[in-house]
Amino acid sequence: MELKWDAPFLLLLLSLCFLSSSRCFDLDPRDQDSPLRFRSPVADPGLRLATWSGCNCTNWTGVSCGNQTGRVVSMNLANMNFLKTLDLSHNSFGGVVPDDTMELRQLRELVPNGNRELGGVLPSWIGNFSSNLKKLELGSNSFHGEMPDSLFHLKSLKHLDLGDNCLSGNIHEFHQSLEFLNLSLNRLYGTLPCFADLTRSLTVLTLADNSLVGRIPTCIASLQVLAHLNLSFNHLSYGISCWFLAKSHIGCV
Numbered sequence: 559m560e561l562k563w564d565a566p567f568l569l570l571l572l573s574l575c576f577l578s579s580s581r582c583f584d585l586d587p588r589d590q591d592s593p594l595r596f597r598s599p600v601a602d603p604g605l606r607l608a609t610w611s612g613c614n615c616t617n618w619t620g621v622s623c624g625n626q627t628g629r630v631v632s633m634n635l636a637n638m639n640f641l642k643t644l645d646l647s648h649n650s651f652g653g654v655v656p657d658d659t660m661e662l663r664q665l666r667e668l669v670p671n672g673n674r675e676l677g678g679v680l681p682s683w684i685g686n687f688s689s690n691l692k693k694l695e696l697g698s699n700s701f702h703g704e705m706p707d708s709l710f711h712l713k714s715l716k717h718l719d720l721g722d723n724c725l726s727g728n729i730h731e732f733h734q735s736l737e738f739l740n741l742s743l744n745r746l747y748g749t750l751p752c753f754a755d756l757t758r759s760l761t762v763l764t765l766a767d768n769s770l771v772g773r774i775p776t777c778i779a780s781l782q783v784l785a786h787l788n789l790s791f792n793h794l795s796y797g798i799s800c801w802f803l804a805k806s807h808i809g810c811v
């Protein structure tokens with residue numbers, strides 16, 4: 559049960575070390591721009607992360623550092639299944655999302671966006687390992703292939719950002735009360751669905767910079783709370799009513 563990242567040189571810094579005022583002997587200074595924000599805003603009832611302080615890697619339960627470099631080389635997630643949030647954004651992680659992540663069944667937010675070397679095919683479990691998952695931000699990584707079915711069905715999901723990857727395939731109907739959907743800057747193709755289950759929830763829909771074709775279905779006009787719509791840089795024909803376009807601030811052409 560180890561979180562191992564495939565990158566040959568793994569750059570991480572645990573934020574408490576980063577914020578510590580004392581000098582961190584164990585830390586490579588180059589790592590300071592690339593902090594790992596690993597936080598649990600909700601309770602840590604067993605105080606399992608209480609040992610996570612100071613700059614001595616030995617004290618950080620479940621974390622292993624290189625002897626010489628002071629860089630974190632692996633994290634054992636076995637005892638961290640209480641985590642609610644895993645924010646690994648804007649680091650230098652590479653490789654694929656490790657399967658051990660699916661042990662984090664309480665997770666509400668998984669935010670590893672902005673790690674350009676992190677990619678591969680989205681694992682099929684990504685949408686259903688935690689029945690509490692609300693926010694999935696995988697933007698500006700290097701994922702390719704199709705979105706797994708689990709993403710379209712996870713009931714708890716509210717916020718899905720897969721923008722700026724290399725995802726392909728069709729956009730299917732989402733079967734939950736999604737509020738935010740960003741799939742822009744990918745290689746998605748096919749026609750637009752109606753987003754019929756999102757009529758009362760979706761406020762942001764951006765699908766710009768893909769290869770979507772066909773007319774914009776009139777049913778899109780029934781997205782009642784939509785405040786931001788961006789479909790630009792596709793091959794869509796704008797065949798929906800002026801009323802709706804005006805409502806969406808697109809302008810009527």
Ligand SMILES: *[C@@H]1O[C@H](CO)[C@@H](O)[C@H](O)[C@H]1NC(C)=O
Nearest residue numbers: 609611612613614615616617
């Ligand atoms: C590491 O933990 C030990 C035992 O809890 C403590 O005495 C020591 O001060 C800690 N070291 C650092 C650098 O935080």
Ligand SMILES: *[C@@H]1O[C@H](CO)[C@@H](O)[C@H](O)[C@H]1NC(C)=O
Nearest residue numbers: 583584613614615616617618
């Ligand atoms: C780090 O902590 C361990 C265990 O608490 C201790 O044996 C070791 O000497 C400490 N290393 C440094 C550099 O303080």
Ligand SMILES: *[C@@H]1O[C@H](CO)[C@@H](O)[C@H](O)[C@H]1NC(C)=O
Nearest residue numbers: 623624625626627628629631
């Ligand atoms: C880390 O320390 C162990 C034991 O002291 C040693 O066998 C190993 O070669 C060291 N690894 C590195 C990468 O320095």
Ligand SMILES: *[C@@H]1O[C@H](CO)[C@@H](O)[C@H](O)[C@H]1NC(C)=O
Nearest residue numbers: 682683685686687688707708
């Ligand atoms: C996720 O869904 C797949 C089928 O889509 C199922 O086989 C698997 O057991 C599910 N996993 C969880 C943790 O619910």
Ligand SMILES: *[C@@H]1O[C@H](CO)[C@@H](O)[C@H](O)[C@H]1NC(C)=O
Nearest residue numbers: 697698721722740742743764
């Ligand atoms: C959607 O994702 C793209 C690519 O990451 C980003 O540039 C854009 O700002 C995002 N849009 C919104 C509304 O968050």
Ligand SMILES: *[C@@H]1O[C@H](CO)[C@@H](O)[C@H](O)[C@H]1NC(C)=O
Nearest residue numbers: 742743766767788789790791
């Ligand atoms: C829509 O998306 C395009 C392409 O990403 C971007 O250039 C444009 O600024 C976006 N428009 C709005 C209103 O956000």
